[in-house]
Amino acid sequence: MNTLNISNVSLVYNNGYQALTAINLEVTNGVFGLLGPNGAGKSSLMKTIVGLQKPTEGTICFNHVDVVKNALEIQKQLGFLPQYFGVYPKISAYNLLQHLAKLKGVSNRQERHNQILNLLDKVNLLDAKNKEVHTFSGGMKQRFGVAQALLGNPSIVIVDEPTAGLDPEERNRFNSLLSQIGEDIIVLLSTHLVADVRNLCSEMAIIKQGTVVAKGKPNQFIEALQGKIWQKAICKAELNSMASNYNVISKQFIEKVMHITVYSDTCPAGFKAVVPNLEHAYFTFLNNVK
Structure with missing residues (x-):
């Protein structure tokens, strides 16, 4: 070894x-x-x-x-x-x-x-x-x-x-x-x-x-993020306020619509649960979330 x-x-x-x-x-x-x-x-x-x-x-x-x-x-x-x-x-x-x-x-x-x-x-x-x-x-x-x-x-x-x-x-x-x-x-x-x-x-x-x-x-x-990753489709004008109110770990366009992914112990209003993956963990640590 x-x-x-x-x-x-x-x-x-x-x-x-x-x-x-x-x-x-x-x-x-x-x-x-x-x-x-x-x-x-x-x-x-x-x-x-x-x-x-x-x-x-x-x-x-x-x-x-x-x-x-x-x-x-x-x-x-x-x-x-x-x-x-x-x-x-x-x-x-x-x-x-x-x-x-x-x-x-x-x-x-x-x-x-x-x-x-x-x-x-x-x-x-x-x-x-x-x-x-x-x-x-x-x-x-x-x-x-x-x-x-x-x-x-x-x-x-x-x-x-x-x-x-x-x-x-x-x-x-x-x-x-x-x-x-x-x-x-x-x-x-x-x-x-x-x-x-x-x-x-x-x-x-x-x-x-x-x-x-x-x-x-x-x-x-990945297991540490179970039940803590949430996603929502937003318009571009909402991005700054979302970033101020939530722990945003990433944002991406899906079919031309901006989606943000946030870390939270409970589901924020209007968001839906996302199955966590290693990319979520990576961005969580890079963005000093938690």
Whole structure:
């Protein structure tokens, strides 16, 4: 069982900007979702975990080794899939994985060959092994990104906004792949897409302005909102007064009509009950409701 322990980690950049404040997380095997809006501090935390920058204070231990003092201990066990996975032009999937495997220290030629074919099969790209990666669709490139992240049999894989831009079919295929990977290692999923966390993660944390505002199981967040989420169709002119009188957690247009969703222990007049979901929980914490 792999363990990642983040204890009281804060990060202040040289310009005085506080990117992270007293982050405490414990992560074990499985897919762990780090959910937050753009600019919340997710990328700062990822870079700090893998040793690209040191925290101003706090400790990070991976499998009981202090990786703040020795970043190489996590880096040699790490796979990383960035949001935008760049590829070399005019090179096949197989040859690009050969190159990346050598960089990751897979020196034995036969071992490298076997590992590449196994990974291409795992991500359903074996038939495309001789095609140039730059010709792949967005979904194929993301699945190829998973293959390169798994080279060298990492113990922890960090995935940053993996399904942005994918169509629904590719998103489902990709999420299924991540779920399989997370059975044996830590997969840290950084995203602003609530649906990905709901589909994949058994544990999660919500981060806002560099601070973890909630952590736990997605189902626990949803259960805590039972009987407390209400919705009403309104006209645009009513929005300000509604925002003044109720804990509005979100607003959206449904068939060109504005609907607001509010948090309340009892049903406000004119509202109807809504079955809570993880998106409601997310907006509840982001808007400091409760």
